Amino acid sequence: MLKDRPFTFINSAMSADGKISTKKRKQVKISGKTDFDRVDGLRAGSDAVMVGIGTVLADDPSLTVKSEERRRKRVESGLDENPVRIVVDSQARTPLDADIFKKGTGKRIIVVSRSAPADRVEALSKKAEILVAGECQVDLVEMAHGLKNREINRLMVEGGATLNWGMVRSGLVDEISVFVGNLIIGGKDAPTFMDGEGILEREEAIGLELKKFEPMDEGIVLTWRVK
Ligand SMILES: NC(=O)C1=CN([C@@H]2O[C@H](COP(=O)(O)OP(=O)(O)OC[C@H]3O[C@@H](n4cnc5c(N)ncnc54)[C@H](O)[C@@H]3O)[C@@H](O)[C@H]2O)C=CC1
Ligand SMILES: Nc1nc(O)c(N)c(N[C@@H]2O[C@H](COP(=O)(O)O)[C@@H](O)[C@H]2O)n1
Numbered sequence: 001m002l003k004d005r006p007f008t009f010i011n012s013a014m015s016a017d018g019k020i021s022t023k024k025r026k027q028v029k030i031s032g033k034t035d036f037d038r039v040d041g042l043r044a045g046s047d048a049v050m051v052g053i054g055t056v057l058a059d060d061p062s063l064t065v066k067s068e069e070r071r072r073k074r075v076e077s078g079l080d081e082n083p084v085r086i087v088v089d090s091q092a093r094t095p096l097d098a099d100i101f102k103k104g105t106g107k108r109i110i111v112v113s114r115s116a117p118a119d120r121v122e123a124l125s126k127k128a129e130i131l132v133a134g135e136c137q138v139d140l141v142e143m144a145h146g147l148k149n150r151e152i153n154r155l156m157v158e159g160g161a162t163l164n165w166g167m168v169r170s171g172l173v174d175e176i177s178v179f180v181g182n183l184i185i186g187g188k189d190a191p192t193f194m195d196g197e198g199i200l201e202r203e204e205a206i207g208l209e210l211k212k213f214e215p216m217d218e219g220i221v222l223t224w225r226v227k
Contacts, residue, residue: 004144004145004148005141005144005145005147005148005172006047006048006144006147006148006152006153006154006155007153007154007155007174008144008155008156008157008167008172008173008174008175009042009155009156009157009173009174009175009176009177010156010157010158010159010164010167010168010173010175010176010177010178011039011042011156011157011158011176011177011178012158012159012164012176012177012178012179012193013030013031013035013039013178013179013181014030014178014179014180014181014192014193015028015030015180015181015183015184015185016180016181016182016183016184017184017185017186018192018193019185019186019187019190019191019192020159020160020161020190020191020192020193021058021059021160021185021190021191022185022187022190023187023188023189023190025054025058025191026058027058027059028183028185030179030181030183030219031179031181031217031219032181032216032217032218032219033217034216034217035179035216035217035219035221036066037067038179038216038221040065040066040067040070041067041070042156042177043063043064043065043082043083043156044065044067044070044071044073044074044083045154046083046154046155046156047083047084047151047152047153047154047155048083048084048085048086048109048147048152048154048155048156049063049083049084049085049086049155049156049157049158050085050086050087050088050155050156050157050158050163051063051086051087051088051157051158051159051160051163052087052088052089052159052160052162052163053087053088053089053090053091053093053094054160054161054162054163055158055159055160055163056087056089056094056095056098056100057093057095058160060095060098060099061099061100061158062099062100062102062103062104063082063083063085063100063104063158064081064082064085064103064104065081065082065083065104080105080106080107081104081105081106082104082105082106083106083156084106084107084108084109084150084152085100085106085107085108085109086108086109086110086111086147086155087100087108087109087110087111088111088138088140088143088163089110089111089112089116089138090112090113090115090116090134090136090137090138091112091113091115091116091117091120092110092112092116092117092120092121092124093120094110094124094128096123096124096127101127101128107128107129108127108128108129109128109129109130109131109147109150110124110128110129110130110131111130111131111132111133111138111143111146112124112130112131112132112133112138113132113133113134113135113136113137113138113139114132114134114135115135115136116132131143131146131147131150133146140166140167140170140172141170141172144172157173160191161191161192161193161194161195161196162191162195162196164193164194164195164196165194165195165196165197165198166196168194168206168226169196169197169206173226174225174226175211175223175224175225175226176208176223176224176226177221177222177223177224178193178221178222178224179216179217179219179220179221180219180220180221180222181217181218181219182218182219206226206227207226207227208224208225208226208227209224209225209227210222210223210224211223211224211225
């Protein structure tokens with residue numbers, strides 16, 4: 001249930017076999033042109049876009065809005081060109097030269113735990129706001145309250161596999177959209193849409209309600225409401 005936290009949705013792109021990158025965690029182009037544009041629209045319509053540190057270290061995404069027209073419209077509405085860019089990073093490992101710092105304008109937030117090395121937190125605090133939540137690992141519920149207090153009302157989560165799971169398992173996700181592409185990646189060690197601990201029994205599964213299916217490029221976008 002939506003309480004003192006942002007409306008939160010996950011968007012991802014996966015292969016037909018549910019993988020989101022290769023077994024070496026190498027980024028794979030799964031979406032086609034139309035889907036990348038859809039994703040850009042979702043970013044532009046969000047207050048913040050969030051990824052896990054695993055995604056920053058693997059892909060070094062900028063998480064910027066790519067369309068000049070959409071950036072202009074945001075500015076005309078009194079917003080920054082880009083949504084707030086957030087990294088969930090328990091031990092403050094985000095590189096100081098990461099693309100989220102180098103590219104685009106707008107606010108950044110690094111979410112760390114109380115056990116993050118003080119020197120790393122100090123260095124990152126010169127580039128981003130630091131939000132502290134949790135002891136050894138970021139407490140996602142505490143984080144969500146902290147984001148709501150910062151007027152983040154609509155949060156887009158862009159992976160990766162571990163953060164996606166953590167967010168849904170913590171009951172923090174309202175909607176999921178996933179582009180399923182026309183390829184098979186394979187490999188038991190390749191990240192899937194949701195990794196993390198998983199469940200042992202059917203009763204523990206997270207229930208979904210299918211809201212929309214939309215053929216796109218050479219694949220399909222599925223949109224689910226999290227029950
Ligand atoms: N195809 C797609 O749409 C996307 C694919 N990816 C792929 O996903 C892979 C990265 O995924 P992962 O390695 O799983 O990393 P991740 O991006 O999910 O980050 C996971 C890390 O976040 C940190 N974290 C802190 N507190 C946490 C909490 N409470 N719950 C969960 N995580 C917490 C931990 O250090 C954890 O290892 C890369 O290979 C990347 O290419 C990433 C984004 C989108
Ligand atoms: N939506 C989507 N489709 C794909 O095919 C992808 N490979 C990804 N990957 C993720 O997109 C992010 C890149 O962002 P920037 O272009 O650098 O702003 C990053 O998180 C990738 O893992 N996404």
